Amino acid sequence: MTLMCIPPCGEIGLEIHQDTDQFIRIEGGRAVVKMGKFENQLDFRQSLCIGDAVFIPAGTWHNIVNVGGCPLKVTSIYAPPRHPRGTIQCTKEDAEREEY
DSSP, rough: EEEEEEEETBBOOOBBTTTEEEEEEEEEEEEEEEEEEETTBBOEEEEEEEOOOEEEOTTTTEEEESSSSOOOOEEESSSSSSSSOOOOOSHHHHHHHOOO
């Protein structure tokens, strides 16, 4: 499980996990989820607010965008783990640099 804080107008960034299902829940703020089978064809879009969740099947391109004026708080659950236990990354750039 991870907790992310995404600044206003920020985003997780377009990504795909070939072998990992992902469950994302909005803990604070407002977001839009975009998903699709192809990187350039995200044909599913849905607004999300506190308490909403979305399931992202393995092999699905997706992005979560903060559309509110305050930080977006998101929890993400997936298995197997993609980060070592106790990992803290203060910025998106830190996370991308440490991605394996």
